[in-house]
Amino acid sequence: MIMKYSYFPGCSLKGTGRSYEESLLPVFKALGVEMEELDDWNCCGATAYMAVDEVKACVMASRNLALAERLGHAELLAPCSACYLVLNKTKHYLHDSASVRGVVGQALQQADLSYSGNVPVRHPLDVLINEVGLDEVKKRVRHPLKGLKVAPYYGCQIVRPYATFDDQYNPTTLDRLVEALGGSVVRFPLKTRCCGGSLTGTLPEPGLLCSYIILKEALARGANVIATLCPLCQFNLDGYHDKITRKWDPVRIPTVYFSQLMGLAFGLSEKEMGLHRHFIEMPALAASAAA
């Protein structure tokens, strides 16, 4: 079974979240899912743009949607939660507001582009669960993640304000994926709580506190790894351990992408999965994956 999607990486998957792309592409390839990267894509419109001028952010996002429509695959994959949200939010705005449609239409016209509104934006986790299916995933597991206790952490942007493929308050798709890979899931009531977002950069005090709470609670619940699906969450939970330790106490627990866990379970190496790029190493993960 071969499925083909357009692919919008966004800035994170080429920068701070490189290991997300490095792990996602080979894993999806192994599952027969082809991802064709959009040519000449631009910023999705998240954070700064969305905060300053929503309509301009919509224009940014719409250009990517227009490129996807021109590329011709039925659906667009957006692995970064921020991109996923902005692209979907833009689709809602275009659908609901004639004035946004007008501004976006004019802007696209100047670039010889157009967008009809008909490109569904999907998250890779959604595609895994609902298109590929966990049975296909299970078939490719060579090294079940035995002994790995995973805190499933979804972050905010794929469940708020829209919850398109999972429950808004108690999402379970990631839980089910981890179980399919042979890992065990700890009950984690903070699965959709804020990681601190961009506050870690602008207002570190409350931002880091958010990250600290999640890391501390994951450890308290006996997890030895946090699985995530958002580059910003991964960055916040992995990158500030020195500051968090200085401020509170050490809460060393690795945070990895679901795609990295999949790769390890499929028998790919830590290096291939880009795990060497993370700050917190996972001896426990390596040992259990090999077991």
Place this chain on the structure above:
Amino acid sequence: MDNQRNEPRIGFYVCHCGTNIAGMVDCPAVAQYVSRLPNVVLSRDYKYMCSDPGQELIQQDIREHRLNRIVVASCSPLLHEKTFRGATEKGGLNPFFFHMVNIREHDSWVHTDKQAATEKAKSLAHAAIHRVRFHKPLEVKQVPIHPAVLVVGGGIAGIHAAMTLANAGKKVYLVEREPSIGGHMAKFDKTFPTLDCAACILTPKMSEVGAHPNITLWTYSEAMKMEGYVGNYTVTIRHKPRYIIEDACVGCLECIDACVYKQPKFFDEFNMGLGKRKPVYIPFPQATPQVVLIDPETCLNLKTGKCKKTCVEACADRKAIDFTQKETFSEIKVGAIIVATGFKSFDAQRIPQYGYGTYPNVYTALEIERLVNASGPTGGEVVLRDGKKPKSIGIIHCVGSRDHKTNRWCSRVCCMYSMKLAHLLKEHTEAEVYSFYIDMRTPGKGYEEFYGKLLDEGVQFVRGRVGEVTDWAFTKEEEGKLVIRVEDTLAGYVRRIPVDMVVLATGLEPQADAQEVRRRFNMSCGTEGFFLERHPKLAPVNTFTDGILLAGCCQGPKDIPDTVAQAGAAAAEALVLIDKGHIEQEPNTAFIHEEDCSGCKSCIPLCPYSAILFNEETRKAIINQALCKGCGTCVASCPSGSIEQNLFDDEEIFSEIEGVLAYE
């Protein structure tokens, strides 16, 4: 009444309805326009046509101007067609020489352009003037009524309605699908705001029902099918097997003691699963009837056939246990039916962030009712699932109410029952009690005073919809507790309040099978799924099907006083109907011109009321006039055009359409 057959002499009246119509339609202009139409002898506008002077005006004009057709342009015929037909009849005409034009619901209320609305009123009046010329005199038929009443549902609504009717000397069938009557009220501990014990006021009524000579009580039974029409309903009742011969069981409960299961171990429905029962059981001590039943899902003998049947030994000569029982059916004839099927408590698991089903110490309000009850599973001792006494308790209001993600409506009783539980929990445990509310709704006699009393008792009221209940601790004090996260909208910040016990004030919603029951009794449901009353103010216990009445929470959430009042009203409506002895049948029914009927039978399956039969001898269809509701489906579908409908024959309908189209 010679003039009725002569050249039409039409009187036309347009009603202002205060400003309801006159605010959007130029009534004098309509009257003036109609006055110039052919056959119109007289055309007037008047402030309130439905008033006594308005009706007298019609009668007087009929006499003075020898009118033989009347048209009134006013509100919906649903409201006042009867009124004006009455006035027409009093004036000396056949009432069916009257025709009504709806220029309120169909015109003034739904338009914003006065000129266009006036034009619309004129065109509708034009159509009516055209049509009324072809009206024929019709006779209202009288059909005798069956003097018994069926009450469906044995909660407090059904109990009260049944008692009222029985005390008036009427025969009542009370059908309840659970093994005992009593409904939700039987599970409650105290009732607000007086705090009198629910059982003390309910159980005497329950036993009265059981003993009343005029009431046939069928528990563990369901009304499955209804046929017929107002005054003459035939209802099929299904009796589920309880494996006990009801007449032989004396309620000694010795079989329960003797059961091979020495300890109760199965989910006890009455105690919301907080207690356990045996396969042979009585739902609760005051159950009516005082008869045990055997649950086939858990009874060893019924499941496997291998059991010592110690229950049968214990029953001995009474021989009340019968493992061979099968479901049986009865058919009854009644004149009216009161539907009092109650509500379903909102399933708290639909709001996962409140943790019901995840955290053992999150309870629903109904569970707490059982927990504080002296005859409940803990004998009235309020303890957590691990046996400890809670030191702090949080009650969350509006769980599944006033929430666009679940149910939008206010369930009306939760504020009050939450406060009642707050009071009882404080009394039983001396715990710190928090109540999280959005708005405090206490519109009832003595209700606001009760709120004041609770404030004095020191219950902490926090205004804000709770965001989540979680078990992750942020501070030492929170460890091992349930933490309620809420924005305190009066204090203006987000609070984390650690408690030992959380109580969810779940809302009221329609029964799971409300749609099925709705179809069974030919009723409608509102958008939220509760059964729809005929008119929200003026016919609150009637439905759109004559003789089908509503009582209690199946029509919408309400407290016990309102439920009992409504049940009394439903009983009174039933009495009005059956005491009259007969019903008058609208003559706007369809009939078949036999000579033209080809016997194709295409009309038969189309009739929603099963009113059409096929006469095998003559090979013609026949319409039962008593069952026909005059919907016109068969008329439109008949390929040979052999079906005609009174008041809607071809020349009447076509002339009406012509009237609209010819208007300029």
